[in-house]
Amino acid sequence: MSEGKTGLQLRSLIRKTGELEISLVTMQTPEPAPDEVVVRVEASPINPSDLGLLLGAADMATAKASGTKESPIITAHVPEAGLKAMAGRLDESMAVGNEGAGVVIKTGASDAAKALMDKTVAMIGGAMYTQYRCLKANECLPLPAGTTPAEGASCFVNPLTALGMTETMRREGHKALVHTAAASNLGQMLNKICLKDGIPLVNIVRSKEQADILHKIGAKHVVDSTAPSFLDDLTHLLVQTGATLAFDAIGGGKLAGQILTCMETAANKTAKVYSRYGSNVHKQVYIYGGLDPRPLELNRTFGMAWGVGGWLLFPFLMKLGPVEGRLLRERVIDELRTTFASHYTKVVSLQEALDPANIALYAKRATGEKFLINPHKGR
Amino acid sequence: MSEGKTGLQLRSLIRKTGELEISLVTMQTPEPAPDEVVVRVEASPINPSDLGLLLGAADMATAKASGTKESPIITAHVPEAGLKAMAGRLDESMAVGNEGAGVVIKTGASDAAKALMDKTVAMIGGAMYTQYRCLKANECLPLPAGTTPAEGASCFVNPLTALGMTETMRREGHKALVHTAAASNLGQMLNKICLKDGIPLVNIVRSKEQADILHKIGAKHVVDSTAPSFLDDLTHLLVQTGATLAFDAIGGGKLAGQILTCMETAANKTAKVYSRYGSNVHKQVYIYGGLDPRPLELNRTFGMAWGVGGWLLFPFLMKLGPVEGRLLRERVIDELRTTFASHYTKVVSLQEALDPANIALYAKRATGEKFLINPHKGR
Numbered sequence: 213m214s215e216g217k218t219g220l221q222l223r224s225l226i227r228k229t230g231e232l233e234i235s236l237v238t239m240q241t242p243e244p245a246p247d248e249v250v251v252r253v254e255a256s257p258i259n260p261s262d263l264g265l266l267l268g269a270a271d272m273a274t275a276k277a278s279g280t281k282e283s284p285i286i287t288a289h290v291p292e293a294g295l296k297a298m299a300g301r302l303d304e305s306m307a308v309g310n311e312g313a314g315v316v317i318k319t320g321a322s323d324a325a326k327a328l329m330d331k332t333v334a335m336i337g338g339a340m341y342t343q344y345r346c347l348k349a350n351e352c353l354p355l356p357a358g359t360t361p362a363e364g365a366s367c368f369v370n371p372l373t374a375l376g377m378t379e380t381m382r383r384e385g386h387k388a389l390v391h392t393a394a395a396s397n398l399g400q401m402l403n404k405i406c407l408k409d410g411i412p413l414v415n416i417v418r419s420k421e422q423a424d425i426l427h428k429i430g431a432k433h434v435v436d437s438t439a440p441s442f443l444d445d446l447t448h449l450l451v452q453t454g455a456t457l458a459f460d461a462i463g464g465g466k467l468a469g470q471i472l473t474c475m476e477t478a479a480n481k482t483a484k485v486y487s488r489y490g491s492n493v494h495k496q497v498y499i500y501g502g503l504d505p506r507p508l509e510l511n512r513t514f515g516m517a518w519g520v521g522g523w524l525l526f527p528f529l530m531k532l533g534p535v536e537g538r539l540l541r542e543r544v545i546d547e548l549r550t551t552f553a554s555h556y557t558k559v560v561s562l563q564e565a566l567d568p569a570n571i572a573l574y575a576k577r578a579t580g581e582k583f584l585i586n587p588h589k590g591r
Numbered sequence: 592m593s594e595g596k597t598g599l600q601l602r603s604l605i606r607k608t609g610e611l612e613i614s615l616v617t618m619q620t621p622e623p624a625p626d627e628v629v630v631r632v633e634a635s636p637i638n639p640s641d642l643g644l645l646l647g648a649a650d651m652a653t654a655k656a657s658g659t660k661e662s663p664i665i666t667a668h669v670p671e672a673g674l675k676a677m678a679g680r681l682d683e684s685m686a687v688g689n690e691g692a693g694v695v696i697k698t699g700a701s702d703a704a705k706a707l708m709d710k711t712v713a714m715i716g717g718a719m720y721t722q723y724r725c726l727k728a729n730e731c732l733p734l735p736a737g738t739t740p741a742e743g744a745s746c747f748v749n750p751l752t753a754l755g756m757t758e759t760m761r762r763e764g765h766k767a768l769v770h771t772a773a774a775s776n777l778g779q780m781l782n783k784i785c786l787k788d789g790i791p792l793v794n795i796v797r798s799k800e801q802a803d804i805l806h807k808i809g810a811k812h813v814v815d816s817t818a819p820s821f822l823d824d825l826t827h828l829l830v831q832t833g834a835t836l837a838f839d840a841i842g843g844g845k846l847a848g849q850i851l852t853c854m855e856t857a858a859n860k861t862a863k864v865y866s867r868y869g870s871n872v873h874k875q876v877y878i879y880g881g882l883d884p885r886p887l888e889l890n891r892t893f894g895m896a897w898g899v900g901g902w903l904l905f906p907f908l909m910k911l912g913p914v915e916g917r918l919l920r921e922r923v924i925d926e927l928r929t930t931f932a933s934h935y936t937k938v939v940s941l942q943e944a945l946d947p948a949n950i951a952l953y954a955k956r957a958t959g960e961k962f963l964i965n966p967h968k969g970r
Contacts, residue, residue, distance in 0.1 A: 264868075297892060299859075300859065300862070300866070463891060464891070469886070480678075480679065483679070487679070489643075489903055492906065499891075500895075502891065507848070507888045507889055507890040507891070508888070508889040508890075508891060509886045509887070509888055509889075510886055510887040510888075510889070510899075511886040511887075512842060512843070512878075512881065512886070512887060513676060515901065516879075516901035516902070516903045517901055517903070517906065518900055518901045519898055519899070519900030519901070520889075520898070520899050520900065521897055521898030521899065521900070522894065522895035522896055522897045522898070523895070524868055524895045524896070527871065527896065
């Protein structure tokens with residue numbers, strides 16, 4: 213069988229000189245080891261979490277296209293300040309793409325590997341913007357018969373992140389959630405989980421259009437941070453739901469601090485004795501994204517019982533352990549066409565992913581805009 | 592016995608109209624219940640943690656003195672913005688003073704209470720800026736024979752806070768500490784504990800004078816945040832010590848974020864593989880004070896494995912439980928004249944504590960400036 217001997221792979225390189233270069237390279241597909249399989253990748257989403265590696269700190273307003281139609285090259289300037297934060301990856305060509313799905317076309321000699329032959333599988337592990345991916349059999353999640361790679365392409369990052377939020381809530385003793393940038397693909401999944409599991413969820417959005425998206429899928433509590441009554445509206449919903457944990461995709465600016473302040477106001481509405489240190493209720497914001505690159509500003513008008521911190525899926529899964537992790541993955545597969553269905557605005561080939569017009573769209577990280585790469589599109 | 596039937600007590604009141612009033616009131620001393628004792632308070636420190644309740648959000652530049660020499664009154668204006676945060680205490684006269692020491696002059700009928708008669712005891716529980724304090728016998732810590740009330744006045748807040756820092760370090764899996772405003776009374780105690788227990792401690796100070804204070808007591812790692820080389824100096828010490836936990840008394844401005852950034856730089860110096868999310872090393876800053884009232888600004892150039900949060904002694908002691916708490920208190924008593932010795936710049940009466948010249952000094956919260964109130968001074 214000659215299929216899959218070589219294939220194209222998308223690479224992102226930032227040079228010491230301050231230049232980002234995104235290009236396609238032809239790669240020899242490795243021979244699978246006994247416990248490995250080779251997958252023909254047919255679908256891999258461009259998640260916000262992929263953009264950091266793909267575009268680095270480059271200023272995409274300076275992007276230039278060169279190369280050929282079959283082998284396009286994108287270059288862009290990386291500002292001095294951004295270059296510093298990229299120190300660890302300079303002059304190293306990086307493969308991109310956290311997750312994807314495809315069909316197993318070759319296997320190693322082990323039974324576990326052989327059992328996957330011809331199966332459609334979902335994968336996690338990086339380097340998915342590639343035509344053929346060799347990986348361990350146990351890094352593949354076989355999809356139910358009839359599931360397409362496009363349906364299974366986003367099995368991991370968004371579904372497990374959303375489930376990670378409700379799991380974190382339970383483990384840290386909270387009883388309701390706040391979520392920002394809440395009309396995102398991830399936010400919609402979180403709403404479906406919370407509706408199904410009976411968890412009160414306060415959705416913070418930045419426009420009426422986003423509020424409408426959530427109302428349409430049945431969200432109960434939606435508040436618009438651009439409304440003049442935002443802080444009062446939010447406090448009201450926090451009193452109603454008792455939410456003391458927020459997951460924030462914005463990162464910069466005042467929003468995280470405003471959430472903590474409103475949580476504190478809500479907690480004090482039921483307090484009986486004055487405490488100069490504020491309420492004893494622990495209020496937590498986990499930041500899992502950076503849609504706003506400005507510094508995070510906390511005015512600390514929320515007592516002393518508070519925390520703000522980074523939250524990432526993989527360290528959370530490590531903490532959770534393999535048994536609990538498997539239960540979450542099983543739930544994703546069971547509800548792949550309902551709770552965890554992803555919607556894409558555009559399906560592109562590897563070459564089209566390097567089209568400046570497409571980059572301009574997905575680099576915006578706009579709510580509702582979501583690209584899927586099919587490395588075999590048109591082949 | 593007629594001693595202690597009535598006594599003076601310091602009170603702080605913030606009116607809805609935006610006026611702070613500090614005054615002395617004459618109080619009837621309660622008859623002790625069976626499990627209670629009455630203590631003649633002879634020493635109570637003015638800790639930074641007392642100033643929040645004593646002065647509230649008042650602008651002390653507007654302070655005016657009135658009343659008589661025996662019964663002085665201080666009034667000051669509370670700005671509109673500050674008044675909002677004081678909502679919980681408006682028009683309520685508050686007793687002040689977290690901790691103190693004195694001599695038991697009357698007891699209830701229980702054996703535990705009677706055993707304390709004539710003993711010099713340390714106390715915690717508020718309302719210590721008073722001549723006679725009635726409290727439960729088990730809220731008193733008997734001091735070793737020969738200890739003066741002045742020596743025992745600061746047995747709780749600073750010693751247990753300093754021990755709470757090293758305990759938190761152990762419990763959360765860190766191996767070294769960073770401390771800011773590190774030449775404070777508390778900071779000096781922390782240095783003595785860390786030297787004794789072999790814990791590497793990075794001290795951040797804001798002047799050469801403060802660095803000198805610490806060097807004199809044997810501190811090994813001191814860095815001056817006003818030096819142009821501050822960030823490099825701090826990173827160097829973080830690499831050397833491996834400190835990934837900081838306790839910060841400053842609260843506002845950029846310092847907490849700078850500490851996290853330097854911790855991340857230090858962690859990446861030993862990292863082998865590039866991770867777009869930064870190092871996996873969890874970096875934590877606990878904020879336990881607010882010397883800088885400006886907002887806290889975090890530029891998030893420190894990856895995703897980080898946390899910032901409030902830290903308070905009493906919730907920590909609750910978490911610790913009674914057995915561990917007792918061990919810490921026993922250590923304080925054992926090392927009261929060495930590790931946990933407090934130094935005061937001035938001993939004042941209740942009336943003198945209301946002298947505008949003294950208020951101007953202790954309201955500055957300046958490192959090295961520490962007042963002790965003796966409610967029986969001159970009597």
